[in-house]
Amino acid sequence: MGYLFLLPQYPKVAWKTVVLNTTLHPRFKFILWLAVQNRLTTVDRLLKIGIVVPTDCAFCATTRETFDHLFFGCCVTRSVWNRLLAWLGCARTVGSWPDELTWACQIAKRKNGKSSIAAYCFAMTVYIIWRERNNLRFKQGYFDAAKIYWEIALHIHIRGNGIQLWQNALLSLNSIP
Ligand SMILES: [Zn+2]
Numbered sequence: 001m002g003y004l005f006l007l008p009q010y011p012k013v014a015w016k017t018v019v020l021n022t023t024l025h026p027r028f029k030f031i032l033w034l035a036v037q038n039r040l041t042t043v044d045r046l047l048k049i050g051i052v053v054p055t056d057c058a059f060c061a062t063t064r065e066t067f068d069h070l071f072f073g074c075c076v077t078r079s080v081w082n083r084l085l086a087w088l089g090c091a092r093t094v095g096s097w098p099d100e101l102t103w104a105c106q107i108a109k110r111k112n113g114k115s116s117i118a119a120y121c122f123a124m125t126v127y128i129i130w131r132e133r134n135n136l137r138f139k140q141g142y143f144d145a146a147k148i149y150w151e152i153a154l155h156i157h158i159r160g161n162g163i164q165l166w167q168n169a170l171l172s173l174n175s176i177p
Contacts, residue, residue: 015101017108018119023163028120028127035071035126036101042067058136059143070129071097077129080145084125084152087177088118113169117156124152149177 015036019029034040043055043065057065059076072078072094082094094100100122108119128148135141153176160166 015105018101018104018123021108021119021123023116023159024120024123025159028123031127031130032123035067035130038067040067040130042070054137058133065133068097070133071126072100076143076145080129080148081125083145083149083177084121085118087149087153087173087175088121089114089172090118111165113166116163116165117160117169117173120159121152121156124155128152153177 019033019036021029024032031040038045043053044067046053047055055064057063057069057074059070059074063069063074066073070077072081073096078094081100085092085094092103095103104119104122107115110116128151132141132143132148136143153173156173157170160170
């Protein structure tokens with residue numbers, strides 16, 4: 001597994017706030033932890049270690065899948081994250097993976113409900129994109145963005161029930177993204 005050490009890694013301090021968020025569901029935490037260390041098995045990584053797989057992005061089918069394409073170069077995943085940001089009341093344009101990760105780390109440090117929910121949503125979105133990508137690739141599933149928005153909104157409200165800091169911000173998230 002020595003090759004792993006050749007891959008670029010973000011310094012621990014940069015992402016620990018968002019990954020080590022204590023409210024974060026363990027499933028989301030694990031996938032985000034792999035993503036920040038560039039350890040998700042995207043096509044570019046598989047090819048590097050000699051594993052040949054279909055190369056097209058499972059979402060748009062027009063470009064070779066790379067980590068940077070999935071997060072968030074792809075028109076489909078970018079539009080999902082864009083829409084979620086609008087729902088969260090975060091007026092900003094979706095950038096590259098390092099841009100989004102840096103942003104998520106910055107807001108994860110803030111002690112207000114809106115920022116805390118947005119950082120949580122970022123982690124959940126990374127998890128869902130990876131899950132849906134695997135669904136499309138290995139289970140011949142289909143991608144239904146509307147279902148994802150419902151899933152995220154419901155999860156945030158159910159999870160948020162027990163989080164005092166989120167209460168006021170949850171009131172303004174009274175719609176589906
Ligand atoms: Zn794509």
